[in-house]
Amino acid sequence: MSKLGQAxxxxxxxxxxxxxxxxxxxxxxxxxxxxxxxxxxxxAADDTVVPLPNVSAEPLAGIIEFCKxxxxxxxxxxxxKDEVKKFNAEYIKExxxxxxxxxxxxxxxxxxxxxxxxxxxxxxxRLKNKSVEYVRAFFGIENDFTPxxxxxxxxxxEWAFEGVDED
Amino acid sequence: xxxxxxxCLHDSILYKIFSFLSAKDVLQTTLLxxxxxxxxxxxxxxxxxxxxxxxEKSFTNFVDKFLLHRDNSISIIRLRLLCGFACRSCExxxxxxxxxxxxxxxxxxxxxxxAIGDGLPSSxxxxxxxxxLRLNIGYVVRFPDNFCFPNMKIIDFCDVxxxxxxxxxxxxxxxxxxxxxxxCRIDIYNSSSPxxxxxxxxxxxxxxxxxxxxxxxxxxxxxxxxxxxxxEETGFCAxxxxxxxxxxxxxxxxxxxxxxxxxxxxxxxxxxxxxxNLKRLQLTVSIKDGDIGVLSCLLDRSPILESLGIRFxxxxxxxxxxxCNRELKRGEYARHLECIRMEHFRGSKNQVELxxxxxxxxxxxxxxxxxxxxxxxxxxxxxxxxxxxxxCQLLIY
Numbered sequence: 001m002s003k004l005g006q007a008x009x010x011x012x013x014x015x016x017x018x019x020x021x022x023x024x025x026x027x028x029x030x031x032x033x034x035x036x037x038x039x040x041x042x043x044a045a046d047d048t049v050v051p052l053p054n055v056s057a058e059p060l061a062g063i064i065e066f067c068k069x070x071x072x073x074x075x076x077x078x079x080x081k082d083e084v085k086k087f088n089a090e091y092i093k094e095x096x097x098x099x100x101x102x103x104x105x106x107x108x109x110x111x112x113x114x115x116x117x118x119x120x121x122x123x124x125x126r127l128k129n130k131s132v133e134y135v136r137a138f139f140g141i142e143n144d145f146t147p148x149x150x151x152x153x154x155x156x157x158e159w160a161f162e163g164v165d166e167d
Numbered sequence: 168x169x170x171x172x173x174x175c176l177h178d179s180i181l182y183k184i185f186s187f188l189s190a191k192d193v194l195q196t197t198l199l200x201x202x203x204x205x206x207x208x209x210x211x212x213x214x215x216x217x218x219x220x221x222x223e224k225s226f227t228n229f230v231d232k233f234l235l236h237r238d239n240s241i242s243i244i245r246l247r248l249l250c251g252f253a254c255r256s257c258e259x260x261x262x263x264x265x266x267x268x269x270x271x272x273x274x275x276x277x278x279x280x281x282a283i284g285d286g287l288p289s290s291x292x293x294x295x296x297x298x299x300l301r302l303n304i305g306y307v308v309r310f311p312d313n314f315c316f317p318n319m320k321i322i323d324f325c326d327v328x329x330x331x332x333x334x335x336x337x338x339x340x341x342x343x344x345x346x347x348x349x350x351c352r353i354d355i356y357n358s359s360s361p362x363x364x365x366x367x368x369x370x371x372x373x374x375x376x377x378x379x380x381x382x383x384x385x386x387x388x389x390x391x392x393x394x395x396x397x398x399e400e401t402g403f404c405a406x407x408x409x410x411x412x413x414x415x416x417x418x419x420x421x422x423x424x425x426x427x428x429x430x431x432x433x434x435x436x437x438x439x440x441x442x443x444n445l446k447r448l449q450l451t452v453s454i455k456d457g458d459i460g461v462l463s464c465l466l467d468r469s470p471i472l473e474s475l476g477i478r479f480x481x482x483x484x485x486x487x488x489x490x491c492n493r494e495l496k497r498g499e500y501a502r503h504l505e506c507i508r509m510e511h512f513r514g515s516k517n518q519v520e521l522x523x524x525x526x527x528x529x530x531x532x533x534x535x536x537x538x539x540x541x542x543x544x545x546x547x548x549x550x551x552x553x554x555x556x557x558x559c560q561l562l563i564y
Binding site: 104105108116120121123124125127128129130131132135136139141142143144145149150153154157159160161 | 181185186191194199204219225232
């Protein structure tokens, strides 16, 4: 929370695709990478632009939306309550698998623990009871098994494969 | 570019994502690619759910093989076993031993149906690596007299029967932070007469530095089942049991606990410890005088209490003789109590008197919320009751 009579500090972030974001300090400090940038450069001017060479504008906008909401939840003492769950459910509802992957890569780079935990669990939920082909496609993993090798693995782990959805 | 991004995923995130999958889904990853083939063996979170399998045999076979082939040099952070059928002790023994070998930190055993068997393997009760233990296995587990959990932080038990040394032995788990005892029973032992014990000395020691408890205890939830036995002994054993957890910041006592404490009768206040860290107290009480007497004693022993939650419980079919008659007194707690919540408020005489008492005596009360499940006579004008704390809000839902 900002102190009364004191202007809120704004942090400037610049994405890989050259977009400039103005973010309220408490939200930007959710990003471990930004926080340590300012910890290491204590005398950084207020209008210092923090470069984020591994993040593009679209996922960053999504991340700011998430962190802003969660900073507010915490300030209102609503952390862990139903409205947080509702927000989280709404937040991911419209996101495609592709968008989720972009988000998790960005959240990982920015090092935002809370969001990373939430995203990994969300992705895990989308992979539940899915076929190998689906999971490969999801992560873009190339199948480097020959049919014979794959058959050998299936045989070795026969006890593990039964009743899995084909998509 | 795409390949680089995915290999980022492989290293750290993929591992994390797979930690959220059930063991059955995790095994699918063996077929993803050569480099991921053995990844499942080193995952530290194992989640076995019988409902993922078509029958009991394929489930037990799966768990057997999984635990046998995983890399046990990697510690198990969490092992969860959810069985839809009765767990047999011989299988549990093998699985638990494997988990202990892999220095399991959190173990959760849950079975939906009544299990056949003669209990849990003894190795479980001396597991040094355990930090969290959750047991709900469908039959009453008789806790052994000797056990040792030096690193335990959270215990969460349902249907467990404790021997008479349980609380003393548990004190060796110095780091305990949370306990949840649901429908548990404690052994009522014949300790000649409770009055022959040095109760007075205990109380003095307790008042000075809260000894014999857990220094880091945060939450304690104690829901006891019915206890047959001689009343005074039962009451004494219950108060001694609760005393072990008197360092808690948050305490919940079920109505059965209140009933057991009632058996202490007029001596209750002497048997109770001082809850020197207690900030939040939640109770389920009836509106009978005896329960109010126990409430009064508990409040007197909670000098820094900030929040009190009372869920009223209506006895329609039980008539209870009041053994602990004591009116509410204005104690130290009245200077700290900020928030009171009452559920199932029906406007009965004792309930109204409670409201009147707290409004008149709680000095810094900010909020009193009354939740009613049916309308009560509006002639009671609770809003007219004098309030000692001028900033106190009274809310009725």
